[in-house]
Amino acid sequence: SAGSIATGGKISLAQLAKHSHSKSLWIAIDGKVYDVTDFLDRHPGGSKILAENGGKDVSKLFHSIHPPTTFDKYIRPDQYVGQLDEESLYTLSKETSEEEQRIQATRDAMFGINSVVSLSDLERLAEAVVPRHAWAYYSTGADTEAALGENANAFKRVYFRPRTMRDVSNTDTSTTVLGVKSSIPVYISPTARNGMGHPEVGVRSVTALTSQGEAAVARGAGEAGILQVLSHFASKSLDEVKAAAKDGQQVGYQLYLQPDREQSAEAVREAVKNGAHSIWLTVDTTIVGGALCIIRKSEAHLMQLGKRETERRILAQELSPAPHGQPLNRAPLDYGMSEPKMTWDDIAWIRSLAPGLPVVIKGIGAWEDVVLAYQKGADAVVLSNHGGRQLDFKLTRSAQPPLKTLYDVHQHAPDTLHQPNFSVFLDGGIRHGTDVLKALCLGAKAVGLGRPAIHAVSAYGSEGVEKMIMILQEEIDIGMKLLGVTSVDQLGPEYLDTSKL
Numbered sequence: 001s002a003g004s005i006a007t008g009g010k011i012s013l014a015q016l017a018k019h020s021h022s023k024s025l026w027i028a029i030d031g032k033v034y035d036v037t038d039f040l041d042r043h044p045g046g047s048k049i050l051a052e053n054g055g056k057d058v059s060k061l062f063h064s065i066h067p068p069t070t071f072d073k074y075i076r077p078d079q080y081v082g083q084l085d086e087e088s089l090y091t092l093s094k095e096t097s098e099e100e101q102r103i104q105a106t107r108d109a110m111f112g113i114n115s116v117v118s119l120s121d122l123e124r125l126a127e128a129v130v131p132r133h134a135w136a137y138y139s140t141g142a143d144t145e146a147a148l149g150e151n152a153n154a155f156k157r158v159y160f161r162p163r164t165m166r167d168v169s170n171t172d173t174s175t176t177v178l179g180v181k182s183s184i185p186v187y188i189s190p191t192a193r194n195g196m197g198h199p200e201v202g203v204r205s206v207t208a209l210t211s212q213g214e215a216a217v218a219r220g221a222g223e224a225g226i227l228q229v230l231s232h233f234a235s236k237s238l239d240e241v242k243a244a245a246k247d248g249q250q251v252g253y254q255l256y257l258q259p260d261r262e263q264s265a266e267a268v269r270e271a272v273k274n275g276a277h278s279i280w281l282t283v284d285t286t287i288v289g290g291a292l293c294i295i296r297k298s299e300a301h302l303m304q305l306g307k308r309e310t311e312r313r314i315l316a317q318e319l320s321p322a323p324h325g326q327p328l329n330r331a332p333l334d335y336g337m338s339e340p341k342m343t344w345d346d347i348a349w350i351r352s353l354a355p356g357l358p359v360v361i362k363g364i365g366a367w368e369d370v371v372l373a374y375q376k377g378a379d380a381v382v383l384s385n386h387g388g389r390q391l392d393f394k395l396t397r398s399a400q401p402p403l404k405t406l407y408d409v410h411q412h413a414p415d416t417l418h419q420p421n422f423s424v425f426l427d428g429g430i431r432h433g434t435d436v437l438k439a440l441c442l443g444a445k446a447v448g449l450g451r452p453a454i455h456a457v458s459a460y461g462s463e464g465v466e467k468m469i470m471i472l473q474e475e476i477d478i479g480m481k482l483l484g485v486t487s488v489d490q491l492g493p494e495y496l497d498t499s500k501l
Ligand code: PYR
Pocket: 192, 233, 333, 335, 337, 386, 389
């Protein structure tokens, strides 16, 4: 503990390295050393990653995953051991891993943003420039990834029935999303740890880091005029994101209910205090879904990586298979995001904690639950299978794509799509403006994009996000003109052939 260092004495990397075991575990962040021995069992991201980073400087890893508020919440002042000495700080400032060098070289060879013409361009670039452990986390779905693939495929099975000989010289792609004026019927879906994909090279200064991840998404979304929903497990706090946002720009807050309800109540109160526009409760995580794919991909990465020890270590600690006796290692995804006791009555509870704020229920996979959410007083629902990361079945069966759920709502409960104070949103698999139009034709008020925003911000920061939204706006505008509509409220099922869905 702190007492073991002579007062005023500074700590060397060699001294730090000695405290790398479960009886005495130290880590260094931003030049300060902390004793986290008694935090091993309490770390919400699991003890493994902490144990394997004992005795090391973890500044980069920490900042790419956690906002500074996380630190204040979990680390007590008496855990502070002391400062790293000058020589150690100098050594660290010169250190770049092979992975960082690979990323820097790839970024140096990248064309400017004007070369980007589609969302798939951004995806390809992101895969090349983010750390491999980040790509394994961002890109994967549950189990076989059948649900993940189906989300996008469903859009391809719906055809347009365009109408012609109408004056479409003036089209308007704008709408409102839960009262927020929006340049297109799109918002940014909440996704965790956006900071992981950002360049790590040369970003030791906290100033550079605070402008990255979800803060950069906020600037891009603000410039292009759409709503961003911040993940409960964002690498930036709502406070930091609001600071990066424009005056008056709205940011929604996504919530995972915790088994300890007081923790959840506190999270909602804090979100309200920090100016959240709305609370988006995720309801499809009663347990963390199958993580086979992320493990398989990480093993493939490990083989590919050969002798790259640094990366091997990072991947192995985050993504290794479970210890004998446990079917799966859920650690990479298990952030306290699962709560099996959740019921419809929790909507009223959340509303009582966030009076006046819209409450959105995210993760609906059957039309009957849309009706229930409406009856239980939700302001909106998101038809979603969590980007194919939750319900999936081995072999070929999968959770139905959100577009099919929307079609079912349209068939069985069309009234819920046309209530003045209730909105149906959808996320999963949207990669083109015409996908947006198809969802709107079936009655969605807007759609969410999650992974594409990660790709955009990873590749080009806030400008990437702005560019992504402008590409979508152009695709939506062209699509509307070719369909024969001039405003998004004119879109309806008559513009679609859904017989192949
Ligand atoms: C996910 O990884 O899917 C989360 O929601 C955190």
